[in-house]
Amino acid sequence: MAGMSELTASQRFQAFANPARFMALSERLLPFCAGLTAVLIAVGLYLALLDSPPDYQQGETVRIMYIHVPSAWLSMFGYMVMAAASATALIFRHPLADIAAKSAAPIGAAFTFLALVTGSLWGRPMWGTWWVWDARLTSMLILFFLYLGYMALWATIEEPVRAGRAAAVLALVGSINVPIIHYSVVWWNTLHQPASVFRIGGPAIATSMLMPLLVMALGFTLFFVTLLLVRMRAEILRRRVRVLRLARTER
Amino acid sequence: MMRAFRTLVLRDTRLAIRVGGGAGMAVFFFLTVIAIVPLGIGPNLKLLAAIAPGMLWVALLLSALLTLDRLFQADYEDGSLDLLMTGALPLELVAAAKALSHWLTTGLPLVVAAPLLGLLLNLDTSAFGPLILAMLVGTPALSFLGSIGAALTVSVRRGGLLASLLVIPFYIPVLIFGVGAAGGGGVAVVPGAGSQSLLLLGAVALVSVVLGPVASAAALRANLR
Amino acid sequence: MQGFLEMGGYAAFIWPAYGLAFVVMIGLVVQSVGDFRAQRRLAGELDAGRAARPRAPARSTGPDA
Numbered sequence: 001m002a003g004m005s006e007l008t009a010s011q012r013f014q015a016f017a018n019p020a021r022f023m024a025l026s027e028r029l030l031p032f033c034a035g036l037t038a039v040l041i042a043v044g045l046y047l048a049l050l051d052s053p054p055d056y057q058q059g060e061t062v063r064i065m066y067i068h069v070p071s072a073w074l075s076m077f078g079y080m081v082m083a084a085a086s087a088t089a090l091i092f093r094h095p096l097a098d099i100a101a102k103s104a105a106p107i108g109a110a111f112t113f114l115a116l117v118t119g120s121l122w123g124r125p126m127w128g129t130w131w132v133w134d135a136r137l138t139s140m141l142i143l144f145f146l147y148l149g150y151m152a153l154w155a156t157i158e159e160p161v162r163a164g165r166a167a168a169v170l171a172l173v174g175s176i177n178v179p180i181i182h183y184s185v186v187w188w189n190t191l192h193q194p195a196s197v198f199r200i201g202g203p204a205i206a207t208s209m210l211m212p213l214l215v216m217a218l219g220f221t222l223f224f225v226t227l228l229l230v231r232m233r234a235e236i237l238r239r240r241v242r243v244l245r246l247a248r249t250e251r
Numbered sequence: 252m253m254r255a256f257r258t259l260v261l262r263d264t265r266l267a268i269r270v271g272g273g274a275g276m277a278v279f280f281f282l283t284v285i286a287i288v289p290l291g292i293g294p295n296l297k298l299l300a301a302i303a304p305g306m307l308w309v310a311l312l313l314s315a316l317l318t319l320d321r322l323f324q325a326d327y328e329d330g331s332l333d334l335l336m337t338g339a340l341p342l343e344l345v346a347a348a349k350a351l352s353h354w355l356t357t358g359l360p361l362v363v364a365a366p367l368l369g370l371l372l373n374l375d376t377s378a379f380g381p382l383i384l385a386m387l388v389g390t391p392a393l394s395f396l397g398s399i400g401a402a403l404t405v406s407v408r409r410g411g412l413l414a415s416l417l418v419i420p421f422y423i424p425v426l427i428f429g430v431g432a433a434g435g436g437g438v439a440v441v442p443g444a445g446s447q448s449l450l451l452l453g454a455v456a457l458v459s460v461v462l463g464p465v466a467s468a469a470a471l472r473a474n475l476r
Numbered sequence: 477m478q479g480f481l482e483m484g485g486y487a488a489f490i491w492p493a494y495g496l497a498f499v500v501m502i503g504l505v506v507q508s509v510g511d512f513r514a515q516r517r518l519a520g521e522l523d524a525g526r527a528a529r530p531r532a533p534a535r536s537t538g539p540d541a
Contacts, residue, residue, distance in 0.1 A: 176462065
């Protein structure tokens with residue numbers, strides 16, 4: 001990337017818009033991201049399963065939290081990535097933006113699914129039921145539906161550019177609605193325990209439990225980034241294949 | 252511009268009333284869903300009365316979803332939508348006019364039917380007033396938010412089901428506050444919750460009146476260019 | 477070791493949670509990488525076809541993107 005420092009910010013922005021440049025750059029980044037992901041998750045697992053104490057009240061089941069909470073964070077992170085990419089696609093018409101949004105969705109949806117199921121597994125020994133309609137879990141369920149709807153829209157509209165713009169509108173409408181939906185669900189039900197990590201006065205859980213949590217969260221985030229790059233590369237190639245096939249039949 | 256807006260609303264309303272009776276079918280569906288509820292959960296009158304506001308709202312939601320794909324589909328298929336897009340009326344107002352027409356021809360009839368159907372669920376007559384008021388405030392939100400789903404799927408054949416799936420999460424605040432304003436969902440226990448939910452419902456409806464046409468226009472442009 | 481596996485009696489909840497996370501995440505990796513490799517192979521084939529016959533007549537097979 002010689003001479004990049006001489007370009008203006010917008011020119012550098014445009015440079016990354018070039019799919020070929022992105023492919024080259026991502027190819028160099030991938031091994032590093034994947035390796036870091038593996039290390040972080042391995043360390044996180046060690047801390048979560050072996051090196052951290054059971055909870056005074058919840059016993060060993062607190063270990064599920066080390067999967068559930070990072071998954072929940074990543075599910076929200078995923079939607080934010082989708083929304084930001086969608087906004088970039090609609091406002092700046094950046095060609096890679098809607099590819100990024102499309103690629104982020106299944107990863108975010110998978111983490112949402114994980115958060116729901118591990119939340120259920122965590123709740124059963126604690127609350128006695130497999131599912132509780134509290135604000136957090138209910139909002140997460142609705143988020144899952146938002147993800148699925150977004151992916152369904154992409155799958156239903158054939159032409160990629162059209163699908164990308166429609167999906168971007170949907171993602172933005174969704175992100176405007178998410179706070180409204182969440183507020184209405186909270187209003188509807190105030191059962192779930194308050195967020196115990198990012199509170200104003202500092203984290204409310206012990207350091208010995210915070211470390212595995214943060215390491216796992218970081219590992220999951222790197223996992224997200226790695227897979228995002230892989231999926232974006234696949235999508236760029238998929239569009240190239242489509243264009244080549246169409247060109248072939250036009251002769 | 253106001254004249255163009257009014258003309259479009261009248262035209263769509265007349266079409267909806269004339270062609271296949273979309274309004275009638277929605278009300279019929281509303282009736283059917285409510286009628287099968289006791290068949291499903293038993294004729295316990297106390298239970299039915301307890302769930303009546305919630306059940307009426309859920310059935311109302313589903314019935315409103317039924318006629319969503321008529322919003323833009325017909326005009327898309329015969330090319331009128333292209334004309335409307337290049338016409339004098341801004342696309343956002345076109346979408347608003349269609350949503351308004353949908354409310355007049357689907358939402359309002361459903362609201363009129365609701366208290367009568369409530370009788371099937373042993374809804375107390377004193378609850379009629381709050382229910383009608385809540386639905387009058389909430390059904391525009393259903394039409395305006397629903398138009399977004401219809402616009403997103405306008406180029407998809409048989410896109411009605413997908414449109415419904417996309418829109419239902421956005422309907423949830425309307426449902427929650429609508430039931431609250433109608434006196435259901437335990438708000439009787441908390442003082443002031445009924446009027447608070449009515450205000451919140453109104454806020455959601457106002458947001459939808461702005462968000463709906465803007466997003467629908469963007470979705471139409473995405474699909475038609 | 478026994479205590480580790482039993483997890484204080486909560487094994488039926490903890491291990492499925494970790495197991496499911498493993499399955500979902502590995503599954504996502506497999507699907508993503510597999511899809512990438514398939515697209516890369518397809519693009520390579522199409523590029524090779526174009527390089528070999530730049531003025532080939534129109535083929536009868538339609539696109540199925």
